[in-house]
Amino acid sequence: MSEKTYDPQEIESRWQARWAGEALYQAEQSTEKPKFYVLEMLPYPSGTLHMGHVRNYSIGDALARYKWMRGFNVLHPMGWDAFGLPAENAAIKNNRHPNEWTRANIAHMKKQHQRFNFSYDWSREVATCDPEYYRWNQWFFLRMFERGLAYRKKALLNWCPRCNTTLANEQVIGGNCWRHEDQPVEQRELDQWFLRITDYADDLLNDIAHLEGGWPERVLTMQRNWIGRSEGTEVDFALAAHDGAAGGGKIRVFTTRVDTIYGATCVILSPGHALVNELASPEQQAIARRMNEDAKRKDPGDLEKEGFFTGHYAINPYSGERTPIWVGNFVLMGYGTGAIMAVPAHDQRDFEFCRKYGIPVKPVVRPADGELAVEATMKDAFEDYGVAAVAGEFSGLPTEEAKRQMNAKAEREGFGKAAITFRIKDWGISRQRYWGTPIPMIHCAGCGVVPVPEAELPVVLPHDINLADVKGSSPLSHVPEFVNAACPKCGGPARRETDTMDTFIDSSWYFYRYCDAHNPNEPFSGDIVRYWFPIDQYIGGIEHAILHLIYSRFWTKMMRSLGLIDWDEPVTNLFTQGMVIKDGAKMSKSKGNVVDPDEIVGRYGADTCRMFSLFAAPPERELDWQESGVEGQYRFLGRVYRFVTRNLEKARSVPNIRVPEVAALGEADRQVLRKLHLTIRKVTDDFETRWHFNTSIAAIMELMNEAQGREAELTEASLPDLCGAVAMMLAPFAPYLSQELWTELGRDGLVFKQTWPVFDEALAREDDVEIPVQVNGKLRSRVTVPLGTSKEALENAAMEDAKVREWVGGKTVVKVVVVPDKLVNIVIKG
RNA sequence: GCCGGGAUGGCGGAACUGGCAGACGCACCAGACUCAAAAUCUGGCGAAGUUCACUCUUCGUGCGGGUUCGACCCCCGCUCCCGGCACCA
Numbered sequence: 003m004s005e006k007t008y009d010p011q012e013i014e015s016r017w018q019a020r021w022a023g024e025a026l027y028q029a030e031q032s033t034e035k036p037k038f039y040v041l042e043m044l045p046y047p048s049g050t051l052h053m054g055h056v057r058n059y060s061i062g063d064a065l066a067r068y069k070w071m072r073g074f075n076v077l078h079p080m081g082w083d084a085f086g087l088p089a090e091n092a093a094i095k096n097n098r099h100p101n102e103w104t105r106a107n108i109a110h111m112k113k114q115h116q117r118f119n120f121s122y123d124w125s126r127e128v129a130t131c132d133p134e135y136y137r138w139n140q141w142f143f144l145r146m147f148e149r150g151l152a153y154r155k156k157a158l159l160n161w162c163p164r165c166n167t168t169l170a171n172e173q174v175i176g177g178n179c180w181r182h183e184d185q186p187v188e189q190r191e192l193d194q195w196f197l198r199i200t201d202y203a204d205d206l207l208n209d210i211a212h213l214e215g216g217w218p219e220r221v222l223t224m225q226r227n228w229i230g231r232s233e234g235t236e237v238d239f240a241l242a243a244h245d246g247a248a249g250g251g252k253i254r255v256f257t258t259r260v261d262t263i264y265g266a267t268c269v270i271l272s273p274g275h276a277l278v279n280e281l282a283s284p285e286q287q288a289i290a291r292r293m294n295e296d297a298k299r300k301d302p303g304d305l306e307k308e309g310f311f312t313g314h315y316a317i318n319p320y321s322g323e324r325t326p327i328w329v330g331n332f333v334l335m336g337y338g339t340g341a342i343m344a345v346p347a348h349d350q351r352d353f354e355f356c357r358k359y360g361i362p363v364k365p366v367v368r369p370a371d372g373e374l375a376v377e378a379t380m381k382d383a384f385e386d387y388g389v390a391a392v393a394g395e396f397s398g399l400p401t402e403e404a405k406r407q408m409n410a411k412a413e414r415e416g417f418g419k420a421a422i423t424f425r426i427k428d429w430g431i432s433r434q435r436y437w438g439t440p441i442p443m444i445h446c447a448g449c450g451v452v453p454v455p456e457a458e459l460p461v462v463l464p465h466d467i468n469l470a471d472v473k474g475s476s477p478l479s480h481v482p483e484f485v486n487a488a489c490p491k492c493g494g495p496a497r498r499e500t501d502t503m504d505t506f507i508d509s510s511w512y513f514y515r516y517c518d519a520h521n522p523n524e525p526f527s528g529d530i531v532r533y534w535f536p537i538d539q540y541i542g543g544i545e546h547a548i549l550h551l552i553y554s555r556f557w558t559k560m561m562r563s564l565g566l567i568d569w570d571e572p573v574t575n576l577f578t579q580g581m582v583i584k585d586g587a588k589m590s591k592s593k594g595n596v597v598d599p600d601e602i603v604g605r606y607g608a609d610t611c612r613m614f615s616l617f618a619a620p621p622e623r624e625l626d627w628q629e630s631g632v633e634g635q636y637r638f639l640g641r642v643y644r645f646v647t648r649n650l651e652k653a654r655s656v657p658n659i660r661v662p663e664v665a666a667l668g669e670a671d672r673q674v675l676r677k678l679h680l681t682i683r684k685v686t687d688d689f690e691t692r693w694h695f696n697t698s699i700a701a702i703m704e705l706m707n708e709a710q711g712r713e714a715e716l717t718e719a720s721l722p723d724l725c726g727a728v729a730m731m732l733a734p735f736a737p738y739l740s741q742e743l744w745t746e747l748g749r750d751g752l753v754f755k756q757t758w759p760v761f762d763e764a765l766a767r768e769d770d771v772e773i774p775v776q777v778n779g780k781l782r783s784r785v786t787v788p789l790g791t792s793k794e795a796l797e798n799a800a801m802e803d804a805k806v807r808e809w810v811g812g813k814t815v816v817k818v819v820v821v822p823d824k825l826v827n828i829v830i831k832g
Numbered sequence: 833g834c835c836g837g838g839a840u841g842g843c844g845g846a847a848c849u850g851g852c853a854g855a856c857g858c859a860c861c862a863g864a865c866u867c868a869a870a871a872u873c874u875g876g877c878g879a880a881g882u883u884c885a886c887u888c889u890u891c892g893u894g895c896g897g898g899u900u901c902g903a904c905c906c907c908c909g910c911u912c913c914c915g916g917c918a919c920c921a
Contacts, residue, residue: 007871218836220836220915223835223836223917224835224917227835227917227918228917230920232920232921234921256920256921258920258921259921305919330919332919332921333921334920334921336920337921338920338921349921351919351921352921354919355919423920423921425920544916547916548916617844617845617856617857618844618845618857619845620845623837623838623845625844626845628843628844628858630858630859631843631844631857631858633858634856634857635857637857638856638857641872688848691848692848694846696844696845696846696856697845697846697847697848697855697856699856699857700855700856700857701855701856702856703855703857704855704856707856710873772852773852774852775852776851776901778901778902779900779901779902781852816901817901818901819901819902824851825852825902827851827901827902828901829901
């Protein structure tokens with residue numbers, strides 16, 4: 003039979019047409035099989051897939067197909083993170099409605115997905131901009147509101163005076179507006195909705211322990227840092243009497259080192275602290291305002307410490323000392339209480355500040371095995387723990403013990419308490435934007451803030467809107483039909499909430515909806531998600547290590563509080579793939595180094611594109627895109643295709659794989675089958691452990707090299723097994739070609755639903771092994787012996803080897819290291 | 833500054849548990865096929881030295897030490913690159 007030319011466009015379009023409309027990848031609802039939920043992060047429908055997507059999905063798809071072949075009931079869904087600002091920008095720029103723009107993008111990207119033949123169960127597709135989806139965002143919001151988990155408060159927002167709108171934190175670059183790079187962002191105080199993620203701060207931190215091993219360590223570290231739990235003490239410094247502050251005014255500070263409080267030589271307020279306006283002169287208040295703005299604009303590393311003395315004093319409740327009150331630009335308003343006690347002798351930042359302004363430095367803690375430092379000679383703060391040397395009644399205690407006793411005293415006497423502070427803040431979810439989930443609340447002059455009754459959900463986003471003319475407030479506030487509503491309580495005229503929700507809400511629970519995507523009565527059925535959860539494998543980019551992945555964990559814990567589910571964590575295993583780079587830089591439009599997947603597919607086919615993205619580097623590392631490497635993959639697939647098609651007659655002759663008698667095989671068949679089973683072991687092992695598909699593909703290449711080298715002597719004894727197994731091993735990586743080969747071989751059905759080939763020890767075993775022989779650790783010769791040769795026999799064989807004799811002859815053999823089937827090392831002297 | 837990750841041929845990378853460094857691919861060189869080219873196939877390909885030649889020797893995994901019969905791998909001390917966090921009291 004003559005070989006055929008590999009024509010990926012013909013093969014791929016033929017199978018695509020044949021599979022169109024067929025539900026090949028549907029998960030089963032009831033089955034005896036074990037379940038496997040593999041998930042890739044849903045994309046924002048920007049318009050086209052980029053190589054980062056292709057890489058992400060190629061990894062997930064390989065795993066999904068492999069799991070099918072290992073007999074799992076696989077859930078592998080896909081959807082669209084369809085709300086967000088780019089749709090609004092595009093709407094203004096192109097005079098196109100965000101919905102229309104988004105839907106067109108989804109349609110195009112879905113076509114691209116299907117061209118790649120990623121194995122998604124499209125019957126579960128979710129677009130977060132569908133009212134059927136976002137109504138459940140609203141439903142969750144109401145549940146949280148009922149429990150006080152959603153609340154409203156005033157908060158500072160970033161405001162660009164030229165855009166005349168608020169900006170998200172990520173849209174503030176170096177203190178300036180992302181659209182107007184020379185325009186500093188202002189702060190405005192507005193009412194905002196918040197979710198009480200801090201209620202779960204301890205759970206989010208503690209449950210990280212359950213994720214160890216399944217999640218990359220660095221993601222867990224980043225989350226721990228983000229949550230930023232620290233144990234310490236809150237202490238009140240009373241304002242000194244002559245300040246005239248009526249009613250016993252006080253300054254509450256947070257410290258992790260209350261044991262050093264006898265060394266506090268001043269109290270420092272953040273420039274944003276409420277007391278600044280009471281204690282500072284008008285001139286000083288102006289300085290404080292300038293400091294606030296500097297802090298917003300500048301990189302904290304470039305900001306020099308500065309401050310001023312307010313002229314007022316506070317009383318240290320432990321020592322009774324009068325302590326000057328300063329304002330300092332390095333004290334953060336957003337952390338702790340916005341005020342600190344400065345202990346320059348034991349905190350480097352305080353040390354730098356106090357030395358600059360001539361504030362005394364007072365050492366109070368000495369090293370466990372040393373002397374108390376002397377102020378005049380101190381070059382740096384002593385930050386270690388030790389013994390409280392100057393601490394009134396606590397003097398002489400180890401610092402840890404001093405802390406405990408001093409906490410107890412604060413509590414006893416009512417001027418403070420042990421306290422835990424978190425870096426993580428409640429999640430501000432209000433966005434003054436159009437293209438998002440409407441917050442289901444109504445503002446009534448008489449009744450206040452009233453939730454929309456559940457029966458009226460969803461609160462649908464109005465279609466008619468003029469985004470271009472909207473200035474300075476939420477677009478929805480300009481739509482009277484939307485805004486004007488009857489108060490659900492009193493029936494009087496009222497206004498709807500016009501802010502929409504942060505889109506991170508959409509992506510915090512979408513993977514639950516996949517399980518029961520069309521449920522009209524509830525976000526999902528508890529029974530169905532109990533079957534599929536937790537997610538066995540989540541795959542995505544490292545850039546979501548904090549935001550999305552913390553919000554998702556929070557949402558799961560929140561749903562547990564609501565009684566919807568009964569587990570703590572949504573994702574058992576997380577895999578973060580590396581970036582795709584080209585010419586040493588991340589692909590980006592501004593760098594002009596973007597490779598368009600469509601173009602690669604058009605030139606080489608989807609299989610080649612997928613193969614290369616898996617072959618060029620291990621998945622967790624950066625991938626360097628090289629066009630010539632893509633061609634190499636294309637050549638390899640062509641080589642496989644031609645090999646199989648020109649050997650079809652023999653390869654087809656046996657309908658199913660069976661194990662031939664080893665002894666009866668010819669040398670070529672024997673060696674190729676041996677290599678085949680080594681390859682099966684290798685590829686299987688890669689799937690089961692570390693997903694280094696680059697080495698899996700390399701192993702299959704080696705196998706094909708071996709087969710092609712012995713092609714003339716191969717017979718029906720090996721070719722059916724070889725070709726069938728190669729088709730199956732390629733199935734996770736190159737779905738079109740593998741199916742084509744499978745069908746050409748005369749086998750029935752879908753290749754990725756076959757049983758994964760099984761490693762056969764007997765066929766893989768080698769009769770003889772070549773053993774390297776070293777002399778003093780250097781390779782000097784090799785001897786060939788039967789596998790399993792004993793230590794003694796192996797040593798004898800090595801010593802008899804002619805080359806070894808040359809090296810060893812006349813010298814004293816000190817020692818011989820023999821590792822059977824591996825190596826011999828002869829240690830000589832003289 | 834703190835916390836991760838990394839450094840191996842001209843390039844991407846392999847060596848999984850301390851046991852033949854450079855698998856596999858790319859690029860390059862040579863040959864076969866061809867009028868020619870493309871495609872395909874075959875061979876070579878870390879560096880230096882040596883041999884007519886098969887070959888052989890020495891060096892070689894960022895740098896300096898150490899452990900070991902044996903180190904890309906383990907330990908100690910550095911350098912550089914990438915990423916994250918960064919006045920969090």
